[in-house]
Structures are given as structure tokens and as C-alpha cells.
Amino acid sequence: MASPLLFRLLLPLLFLSVSSGSSSTLRLQSDGAYITAVVSEKGLAFAKDLLVERAVETLTSLRIRDIEKSVGIPIVGVVRMVASNITLEAIHVSSSTVQPGESGIVIVASGTTANLSMDWFYSYTTWFVPFEISDKGGAFIQVEGMEVGLTMTMENKNGTLELSVTQCGCYMKNFVITLNGGASWFYQGFLNAFADQIRSAVEDAIVKKINEGVLKLDSLLKTVPNKIDVDKVSALNVTFVNDPTFTNFSVEFDINGLFISLDKTSARGYFQKTSQLSHSCDGTQKMLWMSLDESVFNSASDVYFQAGVMHWVVEKIPDQSFLNTARWKYLIPQLYKKYPNDDMLLNMSLTSPPGIWITPQKIGATISLDMTIDVLDGSKTIPVACISVVVSVSGVVEISGNNLAGQVELDDFTLTLKWSDVGNFHMYLIQGVMRVFLNTVFVPYVNTHLRKGFPLPIVHGFTLQHADILTANSMMIVCSDVAFNKTTGVITSL
Numbered sequence: 001m002a003s004p005l006l007f008r009l010l011l012p013l014l015f016l017s018v019s020s021g022s023s024s025t026l027r028l029q030s031d032g033a034y035i036t037a038v039v040s041e042k043g044l045a046f047a048k049d050l051l052v053e054r055a056v057e058t059l060t061s062l063r064i065r066d067i068e069k070s071v072g073i074p075i076v077g078v079v080r081m082v083a084s085n086i087t088l089e090a091i092h093v094s095s096s097t098v099q100p101g102e103s104g105i106v107i108v109a110s111g112t113t114a115n116l117s118m119d120w121f122y123s124y125t126t127w128f129v130p131f132e133i134s135d136k137g138g139a140f141i142q143v144e145g146m147e148v149g150l151t152m153t154m155e156n157k158n159g160t161l162e163l164s165v166t167q168c169g170c171y172m173k174n175f176v177i178t179l180n181g182g183a184s185w186f187y188q189g190f191l192n193a194f195a196d197q198i199r200s201a202v203e204d205a206i207v208k209k210i211n212e213g214v215l216k217l218d219s220l221l222k223t224v225p226n227k228i229d230v231d232k233v234s235a236l237n238v239t240f241v242n243d244p245t246f247t248n249f250s251v252e253f254d255i256n257g258l259f260i261s262l263d264k265t266s267a268r269g270y271f272q273k274t275s276q277l278s279h280s281c282d283g284t285q286k287m288l289w290m291s292l293d294e295s296v297f298n299s300a301s302d303v304y305f306q307a308g309v310m311h312w313v314v315e316k317i318p319d320q321s322f323l324n325t326a327r328w329k330y331l332i333p334q335l336y337k338k339y340p341n342d343d344m345l346l347n348m349s350l351t352s353p354p355g356i357w358i359t360p361q362k363i364g365a366t367i368s369l370d371m372t373i374d375v376l377d378g379s380k381t382i383p384v385a386c387i388s389v390v391v392s393v394s395g396v397v398e399i400s401g402n403n404l405a406g407q408v409e410l411d412d413f414t415l416t417l418k419w420s421d422v423g424n425f426h427m428y429l430i431q432g433v434m435r436v437f438l439n440t441v442f443v444p445y446v447n448t449h450l451r452k453g454f455p456l457p458i459v460h461g462f463t464l465q466h467a468d469i470l471t472a473n474s475m476m477i478v479c480s481d482v483a484f485n486k487t488t489g490v491i492t493s494l
């Protein structure tokens with residue numbers, strides 16, 4: 001389920017690159033962008049290497065159109081010559097770079113060598129022989145000092161990124177053709193007539209292939225939905241806002257990043273972006289930094305609360321005796337008197353979306369809920385009292401696969417009796433029991449949900465590796481490397 005989201009964020013980076021320099025910071029200035037992802041110099045180099053590798057695979061076995069010509073040869077006369085089955089056999093890129101520029105992103109592969117094979121054929125007629133004379137054979141071409149350059153731009157079109165090539169060129173310094181067989185007169189005649197033409201046909205074919213690759217990538221980008229379903233209730237809005245921003249060292253993508261309800265009728269809360277500080281993963285050389293505003297988490301709270309899924313009926317707890325009125329004989333005498341030795345259950349229901357906050361030290365939440373105590377009297381479930389509970393928890397966030405997951409501990413809580421049919425018992429009497437309950441039942445329950453977490457936007461086939469999580473005022477930053485699985489990765493379809 002994480003794949004399309006990751007896809008939207010990481011796919012574009014495949015074609016973007018920047019070199020030199022060391023660090024940069026997140027801008028976080030754009031409104032409507034609650035998640036910002038920055039692909040660092042290291043990430044760009046990684047993406048570029050993947051692309052170059054993919055380009056080499058695509059270009060290998062590239063077939064170039066046949067070339068045919070009639071050539072005047074001294075003494076022999078006019079000879080029809082054909083260069084056919086021109087095939088790029090192997091290509092080796094010795095170095096490649098990426099650089100941002102005014103006009104876009106430039107990727108250059110230089111010092112490239114390549115080998116091609118081809119077939120040749122000639123035929124001619126002459127006055128002193130009554131039939132056509134012809135011959136054929138193979139040839140081998142060695143290319144050295146080949147350079148391929150590509151300049152691309154990337155724009156936000158209606159929430160989707162659009163890639164386009166502004167320039168693409170291929171230049172071959174040494175282009176040496178070795179013919180196998182053939183008459184000696186043919187050899188020179190062939191080279192004179194064909195060498196430049198074959199060279200430019202090969203150069204053109206390579207440029208065309210690369211352009212096609214970018215077009216395919218662009219259409220792949222366009223097919224990616226702008227929301228990622230998290231479960232049956234919510235989705236993450238991964239609409240791109242703003243154009244990507246290029247610095248000398250990195251590329252930044254802004255996405256909306258808020259949770260939205262899959263139920264169209266449910267109203268959506270308003271979220272103010274709160275984080276302002278510039279922040280980066282300085283000191284940790286990671287490929288990808290992703291900053292998530294507090295609002296991302298609060299929008300999730302809001303969606304799940306509005307979907308009405310934040311209820312929980314507690315029937316089983318580690319110390320089951322607490323869920324029997326006998327246990328409360330002395331603390332709430334009326335309860336026992338009215339319903340002696342009856343089992344109880346707790347009906348917990350959140351009264352507002354949990355408020356989530358992030359500080360440089362930790363991430364936490366304040367959860368307000370009503371806890372209704374129900375007595376099971378025969379076949380009847382009788383609500384006997386209701387306590388308002390406000391619980392503060394805080395904890396750590398971790399990366400689990402490509403998900404952001406967490407774990408919290410109880411910080412504090414307050415209890416207020418809302419109503420009671422079993423007398424007005426004091427909250428301090430049940431304080432100790434509640435602490436045990438919150439610690440042994442409530443917090444573990446919350447943690448089972450947090451452990452699953454929610455997907456971060458990473459492209460299919462990529463996985464986060466060596467992730468670190470930092471928190472700052474009102475935001476969280478994930479600094480991570482990524483690994484690519486060739487078997488499942490999306491670029492294999494290019």
C-alpha cells in the first residue's frame with residue numbers, strides 16, 4: 001500500500017541531479033505543503049546511477065536503421081553499398097555527473113566507450129562482365145570518447161509533475177570501423193561514403209532512445225494517483241504543490257501530505273501549518289530528508305475521529321478481577337450493593353480528535369475520552385457511570401519498513417466524574433487503579449495501532465535504510481538512505 005506514494009516522491013528524483021557542495025536546508029515556506037521531501041546530493045547521485053544503468057541496458061542491442069548508397073569508385077564504376085543490421089553491442093559509461101542549472105537539470109555521461117557490429121554488402125555491374133558482382137561481410141565498430149548529455153525540466157502541472165527534455169545530445173570522438181573481408185578498393189570507398197553517416201545515425205538513435213525514455217518516465221509520473229490509500233478510512237493526499245526547487249546540491253518537492261477521508265461526505269478540518277524553522281539532516285549524509293508538519297498527524301487524528309472509529313469496548317484485561325463489581329466493594333460501595341458480583345465492561349469513546357504535538361525533545365498526544373462503566377446484569381448491559389479521562393502520552397517514532405511507526409508511554413492523566421448512578425465516588429479513590437489500567441491496557445492498545453504506522457511516500461521498489469528521525473518545533477524530519485530492488489522496482493518498466 002505504500003508504493004504509489006513513495007513512487008510519487010522518489011520517481012522524479014531519478015531524473016534529477018545536482019553535484020558538488022555539501023549541505024542545504026529545507027525551505028518550508030510554501031503554504032499547503034505539509035510534507036516536504038529533499039533529495040540530497042547523495043540521493044541524486046544514487047538516482048542518477050540507477051538511471052544511467054537503466055539507460056545502458058536499454059541502449060544495448062539498439063538497432064540502427066540500414067543505410068544504402070550508390071558510390072562512384074574509380075575504375076570500378078558505380079557501386080551500390082549497404083550497411084545493415086547496425087547493432088549497439090555493448091556500452092560502457094566510465095563517469096557521469098548531474099548538475100542543476102538555470103534551464104534545468106543536466107546529466108552528462110562522459111568517457112563512454114561502445115562497440116557496434118554491422119553487416120556490409122555491395123554490388124555493381126560493369127561492361128566487361130555480363131552479370132552483377134556482389135560481396136558481403138561483417139564489420140566491427142569501436143567508439144571511444146562518447147559523451148551523452150541530457151537537460152530536463154520538471155514542472156508542477158495541476159498537482160502532478162511534468163518532465164520534459166529541453167536538450168539531449170550525443171557526440172562520438174573516435175569512431176573506428178573495421179571491415180572483415182572485402183576488396184581493398186571497397187574498404188576505402190565504404191569508409192569515405194559511410195563513416196560519417198553511420199556515426200550520425202548512431203548518435204541520432206541514441207538521442208531518440210533517451211528522449212523516449214524520458215517520455216515514458218513522464219507518462220509513468222502522470223499515471224500515479226494523487227492520493228494513497230492508507231486503509232479503508234483514510235488516504236494521504238500526495239498532490240504536489242509548487243514546482244520542485246533546485247539548489248546547487250539538492251532538489252526539494254512539496255506535497256500536500258494531509259490525511260483525507262475516503263468517505264466523501266465527511267467534512268475536512270482546517271490545518272494551519274505550524275512549522276517554520278529551517279531544518280536539515282546536516283551531519284548525517286543521507287539521500288533523502290522528509291519533513292512532516294505536526295498537521296499531518298493531526299489530520300490523521302481528525303479523519304479517524306470523524307469516521308467514528310475511535311471507540312473501544314474493554315472486556316478482557318490482564319487482571320480480570322477489576323472487571324467485577326466485587327473488586328469495587330469498598331471503593332464504590334453502591335456499585336456492589338446494586339449489582340453484587342456482576343461482571344463489568346468499559347466502553348471507551350474519544351470525545352475529540354487526539355491532539356498531537358511535536359517538540360525538539362519528543363512527540364506526544366493528548367487524548368480525551370469518555371469511559372462508561374457498564375455492568376452486565378444477566379442479559380442486560382447497564383451503564384452505571386461515566387468518567388471523563390484526559391490522557392497525555394508521549395514517545396518515540398521509528399521507521400518500520402517504509403512506514404512511520406511509533407510507541408508511546410503514559411505521561412499523565414486526569415479524571416472527572418461525568419455522571420453516576422452508583423453514588424458520587426471520588427476520583428482520587430480510583431486514581432491508582434486507573435494508572436494501572438492505563439499502563440497495562442490502554443497504552444499497549446494504543447501501541448498496537450501505532451506499531452503498524454502509516455506509509456511514507458516512497459516509490460515502489462525502494463526501501464528506506466538507516467533512517468534517523470529528528471524532531472523539531474512542530475515537525476518531524478526523517479533522514480534516510482534508500483535501497484532499490486531491481487526485481488520489483490518501477491524503472492524496469494521504462
Ligand SMILES: *[C@@H]1O[C@H](CO)[C@@H](O)[C@H](O)[C@H]1NC(C)=O
Pocket residue numbers: 085087117119
Ligand atoms: C544482426 O546482427 C546480430 C548481432 O551481430 C546477429 O545476431 C543477427 O543474426 C544479425 N541479423 C541479420 C539479419 O544479419
Ligand SMILES: *[C@@H]1O[C@H](CO)[C@@H](O)[C@H](O)[C@H]1NC(C)=O
Pocket residue numbers: 090091092113114115142
Ligand atoms: C569492445 O571490444 C573491445 C575489443 O573486443 C573490448 O576490448 C572492449 O572491452 C569492448 N568494449 C565494450 C564497451 O564492450
Ligand SMILES: *[C@@H]1O[C@H](CO)[C@@H](O)[C@H](O)[C@H]1NC(C)=O
Pocket residue numbers: 158226
Ligand atoms: C486537474 O486535476 C483534477 C483532479 O486531479 C482534474 O479534475 C482536472 O481536470 C485537472 N485540470 C487540468 C487543467 O488538467
Ligand SMILES: *[C@@H]1O[C@H](CO)[C@@H](O)[C@H](O)[C@H]1NC(C)=O
Pocket residue numbers: 248
Ligand atoms: C550555485 O552555483 C553557482 C555556479 O556554480 C554559483 O554561482 C552560486 O553561487 C551557487 N549558489 C549557492 C547557493 O551556492
Ligand SMILES: *[C@@H]1O[C@H](CO)[C@@H](O)[C@H](O)[C@H]1NC(C)=O
Pocket residue numbers: 032237238239240241256260268
Ligand atoms: C489535496 O491537496 C491539494 C493541494 O493542496 C488540494 O488542492 C486538494 O483539495 C486536496 N485534496 C483533498 C481531497 O483534500
Ligand SMILES: *[C@@H]1O[C@H](CO)[C@@H](O)[C@H](O)[C@H]1NC(C)=O
Pocket residue numbers: 313347348349372374381
Ligand atoms: C458504547 O457507547 C456508545 C456510545 O457512547 C454506544 O453507542 C455503544 O452501544 C456502547 N457499546 C456498548 C457495548 O456498551
Ligand SMILES: *[C@@H]1O[C@H](CO)[C@@H](O)[C@H](O)[C@H]1NC(C)=O
Pocket residue numbers: 485486487488
Ligand atoms: C526484491 O523483491 C523480491 C520480490 O519481492 C524479493 O524476492 C527479493 O528478495 C528482493 N530483493 C532484495 C535485495 O531485497
